[in-house]
Amino acid sequence: MTQKDGRDALRESGHRMTPQRVLVWDVLRRAGERHMSAEEIFHEVQKTLPTFNVASVYRTLSLLSELGLAKETRLADGPAVWELAHDHRHHHLVCRACGSITHHEEPGLARVALHLLEQHGFAAEELDLVVTGLCHQCRVRASA
Amino acid sequence: MTQKDGRDALRESGHRMTPQRVLVWDVLRRAGERHMSAEEIFHEVQKTLPTFNVASVYRTLSLLSELGLAKETRLADGPAVWELAHDHRHHHLVCRACGSITHHEEPGLARVALHLLEQHGFAAEELDLVVTGLCHQCRVRASA
DNA sequence: GTATATGCAAAGTCTTTGCATCGTT
């Protein structure tokens, strides 16, 4: 997903290309795999655009979400975190020691979806798996 | 998990047995598979104990959670929902049409946990899978 | 020029906390 794609999607859906929207998009793109809360995005964009407002972060994120360009994830407590939409299914590994959030692809989830449809008539549209535990680094650190 | 178990766990952990705690426990027990928000629990208990307060719901739920007797789940937007702890792993199927929340046992998740540990060194302690989609009834209704 | 987006501030939702009082042990 490139920056151009984001602009195109905005234009094609009849929405205006404001500096605010472009900046939020850029921040998320630079974040890569990192997940950002609305407030983190706000602070980052504000460096460039001092009058920028939190309300605009939320409005922009909702819009990107509706367009399928960004995705919100609620991990345990605290604010929701955001990332640009990926093509591939992935789930989140949250380390309870260092707080790191990593992605992990899991082809097995597709099988779960199929099973739910065939055996239980439930048409899964979204599967969110959040795994909490100890990441490799923290396990090594703990046993040292 | 019986009501007696709940009382025992409270006593053994050195906590007091108040009517409030017993009532919250009873409400959750009667709820069975149904998931209740703090406010729903509050209203239910208040029928019996008019001076009952929301703060006590949250305090009681935190306590039950610490004792491993109840479990909180955050499903999309809105308040967290609670249920008594189960022995078996299960995930949640949320129907976006009727809002129903059902449980589903999934032995496959244990395999995912093993895979994460062996291949990625991540020691999974909790796996929360939330599946959003259309339940059987709503699919039938939609296609009718 | 016009409709949409922004900034600001206020309100809304859900949850937690401080403190005096009450009740279990």
Add this chain to the structure above:
DNA sequence: AACGATGCAAAGACTTTGCATATAC
């Protein structure tokens, strides 16, 4: 009697909304 739990109200964290102004088209 002592300490923990409750009720109440106030505050806290996160997010949404109303409205006047600004701006992309």
